[in-house]
Amino acid sequence: MIENLVTGFAAAFTLTNLLFIAAGILLGIVIGALPGLGSVTALAVLIPLTYYMSPISAIAFLVGINKGGTSGGAVPAILLNSPGTPEAAATALDGNPMARRGEPVRAMKFALYSSVTGDMISDVLLIVLVVPFAAIALQFGPLEYTAVLLFAFALLSGVSGDNPLKALIAIFAGIFLSTIGLDPIDSSPRMTFGNINLYDGLPLTALAIGSLALASVVEQIFDMRREGVDSGYINQGARENRALPVREFLTYWKTILRSSMIGSLVGMLPGLGVTLAAFLSYGQAKRASKKPDSFGTGNPEGIVATEAANSAVVGSNLVPTIALGIPGNIAAALLIGAFIIHGIVPGPFMLTMHGDVIYALFASMIIANFVHLGLGRMGISVWGHVARLPKWAVLPPILTLCIAGVYLPGQSGFDVAVMLVFAVVGLAMRRTGFPIVCLVIGFLLGDMFETSLRQAMLLYSSTPGAVFRSPIAIGFFGLAVFILGRAVVRK
Amino acid sequence: MKTALHKGAETRRINVVAGILLAATSLACILWLIPGQVSSETTPGDLPPTVIPYLSAGVVFLLAVGLILQTLVRDTGEELPVPSKSVLSDVLFASAATGVILLAFYTAGFLALAIPLTAVTMVFSGGRNRLVVALVSVLFPLMVWLGARFIFGVYLP
Known part of the structure; x- marks a missing residue:
């Protein structure tokens, strides 16, 4: 592993790669810092740019965006009490009171240092755990894959939104949409209406950008129209205390470690979001604190707990992504899309077939943490200005960017049409409480689900009793039933 | 808000x-x-x-x-962001806008669509500073068009 990692560092440590990592982090922080947008929007909008890059640069660029976007959300949370991302909502609880009492820069430093530390811990866990995970995954046959996918769907439905029924509908609607195009086994056209654009299925990038990024922008525009303009400005304290010595930051080492472990664990389980990690960690830090009442009034420990946890999700959610081909969250789902675009099929064979790219990815992640620290440190005063831009000036240009971004790779008007249609679908889903993340993950995993289910049905149709000889499959089927049953009883 | x-x-x-x-x-x-x-x-x-x-x-x-x-x-206790009338009006409005945007994209092209689209959505979402609206709605699409042309070698239609 060490040897592979050294080779990975050699491949990743090039000027081009470093520039792409820096650009990704910068764009991620800027987009993440815009209230209402986040790393998912940043990834969705910027994936088309990677079509023109080498696989290593592309993945490094996207990893940079993901890291930057996750921590960028803390900037408006601290300065404006308007979290750029849902997970940063917990950061606002203590970050904004700190900013209001004249310590905005210190609060942002706490957020940055915790974010980078949490990220680093989770990256190390990813590197250490992914090989054993993939080795276990190699024992999986079609039945085990079907069971794991059903478990992931159950987990996703249990934690997405208020109503598990709606989440399950979205997942199976996504699976249905993934069947449009040529049949994966006999290549007969399905629901294409003779349209050649549909032979490859619905374009993933257009579907993801439309339903995730564009729908979110359109929803916010409607809300602003209905409820008035957000000026996006707060006063910073007149007499600022800006210094944060490393020694003071390290006094919170227990919280940093605990929160990083919570974030890493949540990231490894498919379907559990970054937001859950942030709030779980915040709650845990408050319970463990000697002064729980100080939380919510500007206690730096609150910022440390949430930022370390939500950034720790970034690395660890690649464990199931790489080992099983199952995304830990929507950002990982978009990364899977990018892997596929670059000819890399996620799953246990990824390490053997594309080991060079994977270890370069690990190296890029470690390098990205240092770049993130440097850029974040230099930019702390600048990010504040980005977060103060009014939404009415920021959101409309994103419409233009989405149209150009989807058109560029294939120069296809059809892709733009698909994106716009899914923007309307996404808006309708947001308004009616159907989780879009479930639709996109269902669509993304639909192919794998279909292939493994069809193979399992063929293999076991003559001897259905053989199903009970696979303890892995039984275990995952049992867990799926338990999670669904529990969700139904609770609701 | x-x-x-x-x-x-x-x-x-x-x-x-x-x-x-x-x-x-x-x-x-x-x-x-x-x-x-x-x-x-x-x-x-x-x-x-x-x-x-x-x-x-x-x-x-x-x-x-x-x-x-x-x-x-039974009542599931779910909370939704807008009332049912707004859901309908938002979705219908967005569908109509999608039709217009697609038609404009296919017939008039990217710049002819993007400049008025950006300006109209900025005003629609509450932008009242005419200079900012004018500058952003002209310069941003132009930058995107030029970026596509010179960085990626693609002419946006």
Whole structure:
């Protein structure tokens, strides 16, 4: 592993790669810092740019965006009490009171240092755990894959939104949409209406950008129209205390470690979001604190707990992504899309077939943490200005960017049409409480689900009793039933 | 700016209508789309290509019926961001805008679409500073067009 990692560092440590990592982090922080947008929007909008890059640069660029976007959300949370991302909502609880009492820069430093530390811990866990995970995954046959996918769907439905029924509908609607195009086994056209654009299925990038990024922008525009303009400005304290010595930051080492472990664990389980990690960690830090009442009034420990946890999700959610081909969250789902675009099929064979790219990815992640620290440190005063831009000036240009971004790779008007249609679908889903993340993950995993289910049905149709000889499959089927049953009883 | 949450009768109305629409759509897929658009011929040693489309559409149908029944039987305590009338008006407005945008994109091209689109949405979302609206709506699409042309070598239509 060490040897592979050294080779990975050699491949990743090039000027081009470093520039792409820096650009990704910068764009991620800027987009993440815009209230209402986040790393998912940043990834969705910027994936088309990677079509023109080498696989290593592309993945490094996207990893940079993901890291930057996750921590960028803390900037408006601290300065404006308007979290750029849902997970940063917990950061606002203590970050904004700190900013209001004249310590905005210190609060942002706490957020940055915790974010980078949490990220680093989770990256190390990813590197250490992914090989054993993939080795276990190699024992999986079609039945085990079907069971794991059903478990992931159950987990996703249990934690997405208020109503598990709606989440399950979205997942199976996504699976249905993934069947449009040529049949994966006999290549007969399905629901294409003779349209050649549909032979490859619905374009993933257009579907993801439309339903995730564009729908979110359109929803916010409607809300602003209905409820008035957000000026996006707060006063910073007149007499600022800006210094944060490393020694003071390290006094919170227990919280940093605990929160990083919570974030890493949540990231490894498919379907559990970054937001859950942030709030779980915040709650845990408050319970463990000697002064729980100080939380919510500007206690730096609150910022440390949430930022370390939500950034720790970034690395660890690649464990199931790489080992099983199952995304830990929507950002990982978009990364899977990018892997596929670059000819890399996620799953246990990824390490053997594309080991060079994977270890370069690990190296890029470690390098990205240092770049993130440097850029974040230099930019702390600048990010504040980005977060103060009014939404009415920021959101409309994103419409233009989405149209150009989807058109560029294939120069296809059809892709733009698909994106716009899914923007309307996404808006309708947001308004009616159907989780879009479930639709996109269902669509993304639909192919794998279909292939493994069809193979399992063929293999076991003559001897259905053989199903009970696979303890892995039984275990995952049992867990799926338990999670669904529990969700139904609770609701 | 905070979005008021709606629950109770409003949520029930939205859930029932959504459930009916989803059940009708999935039924249309099962009875018309899949039989008409997917070959049911089976390759030797494989299952027909209709298996997963039927399975997924069938599950959506059953769950949609389940959603309607669940909503009619008890209050799930769900909270939704806008009332049912706003859901309808937003979706209809967005659908109409999508049609206009697509038509403009195909007939007039990127710049002729993007400049007025950016300006109109900025004003629509509350922008009142004419200079900023004018500058952003002209310069940003132009930058994107030039970026596509010179960085990626692609002429946006």
